Amino acid sequence: MMQENPKKSWPVKILQWLAGGVDALLAPLAAVLVGLGIGAALMQLIGVNPMKAYEALWMGVAGGKYQVGIVLVKAIPLILTGLGLSLAFRCGVFNIGGEGQIYIGALAGTWVGIQEWGLPQTAHITLALLAGFLAGGLWAAFAGYLRARFQINEIISTILLNYIAIYLVSYFTHGPMRDNPNAAASLPHTPEVALSSRLPLVWQGTRLHAGIFVALLAAAVIYFIIFHTSFGYKARAVGFSAPAARYAGMRVVWVVVLAMFISGGLAGIAGTAEILGVQRRLRDLFSPGTGYTAIAIALVGGNHPIGVILAGILFGALEAGANNMEALAGVPSTIVSVIQAVVIFLVAVSVVWRNRSLRRWLASRLRPAEEAAAHE
């Protein structure tokens, strides 16, 4: 499977690439349909008409330009965090700490964002995103180091770090970074970030902000890193078999630490972009579990940047639609988590059982022709 035939002609390559894409999409789409079906059954259980509810969901997703904008706004942090997690997963590190890395990133990013340094907008935004990247990255790299150097289970360490990060943000928003701490009407959140650090809106009539370009750029960079750099190759090798990678002379500890650094860094950017582009103030518990949803996104997206973008938009749509569904049809929006879980289960099961794929079928049909061509 792994060896590439150099004599493959380009129409064959494109066909195989497309077949691979269709394969990758089939299982998640089927999973979402089953998830929606189970959601419908649950609604029936609590006496809500599922058709009405799903109509509300659909209107919340595609009811107009504004709604589409909301879907994309929700997809931005999901895509960014999902991209980061996918890199860690490829490296064999199960980073469940996306949520904590989002919080720490947002904390650092907001701190830069609220400073009135008189910087030009591009510089201020870049600096804030960079701060978010560094903070989230270091937070994750710590867990990566513990895992690679001392075999400390990263699942436990990243989850514990999530709680620590969330309480840290809580501390800063209630204390040192609180807006007007002495005023009578002081609320436990930070001041608004400076005008010069706000991500500009990029689509008139919607709330879509420039974070979408950051997310797309990050996807391109991650694609390049994974498939076209020696680090990406090493990360995948470590994920495949750490002992083998070590035997091949790779410095596994540093590969894992760097993969986790980038992984957490992207989550940190996600948190920062959410503040700079949407919320403008940091408050405690500002993230609705994005870091956990992103695990599903990386999985459903097959740990591939394009898949992550699509899955991010899909899950963003589900969340946006669920809010509308709660408002119009009275269905608790947490039903989305149930649908997400069903998708996770079915995709996890299908990954193992996808033996008869379109791509393989195509390969088996093409092989005789290719071999004949090779013999000439």
Place this chain on the structure above:
Amino acid sequence: MNSPIELAMLIPLLAAGVRLATPLLYSALGGIISERSGVTNIGLEGMMIMGTFGAYVGSHLTGSAWGGALGGMLAGALTALLFAVMAIFFRADQVVLGTGVNILALGLTAFIYRAMYKAGISQFVTGFKAWNVPLLSDIPVIGPIFFRQIPLVYLVYVLIAVVAFILYRTTWGLKLRSVGELPRAADTAGISVARVRLMAVTASGALAGIGGAFLSVGEISAFTEGLVAGRGFIALAAVIFGRWDPLRAAGACLLFGTADALQYRMQALKVPISYEFLLMFPYVLTLLAFILFVHRSKPPAALGKPYPEKQS
């Protein structure tokens, strides 16, 4: 420890530590059983969440706290069964599935609870009441710490011993451990790896479910969202920290429980430390304990690996 005043402060603290350790103890026992059979159980947290809710529903329906505990146990076991079928028969990735279980539990319980709340069903139910064990509760120091608790605490003392006994002194335990260490050898010896693992994971869910029940019907006689708050993961840390051994894991749970009790006590005493840092304390302590001691522990050899391995 010398002056009676110090002792008078220490005893309630340790008693609270035992109480707060109890849900961790249930889940840690569950985690040990599951992981010793070779199945990583990240979904312990979700099974606890289902337990908190199942117990609420159980107590609501039966009007009895024990009915609640049973409901929690069933909810945890059913969730675990779902997880086990996917992990064992479909050989899907256990960590991914476990994460899915956690997301499912959060979403499903909140969904049903909010619908119930809207329908006007009270969040309060019959809970457990403290029951002093005759004679034992009169032992100085030990009595007030260990034997003036709610019955679910006493049940866990028994279960620690039972699990340790089963694990090390019975054929079942031997089968369980062999399946977790060398499934191929166990298979060759005629043990059904799938069946042992299925039973182990279901049992672990039942235990985690009682742990969850402790939090709802045991502690507050009610259900709220976010009751579990990572305790399933702390229990999992205690499993690893305790090297997959019931007694050592119990020690770890007691340590974390006491840390939690200390943190609450400090909040109540208005210690000049921001409460966020106090709330953080059990998680920081767990992480520190993990960093300092865990790298010497060795997990069951077949942990996380589906059996039979995929042949391609």
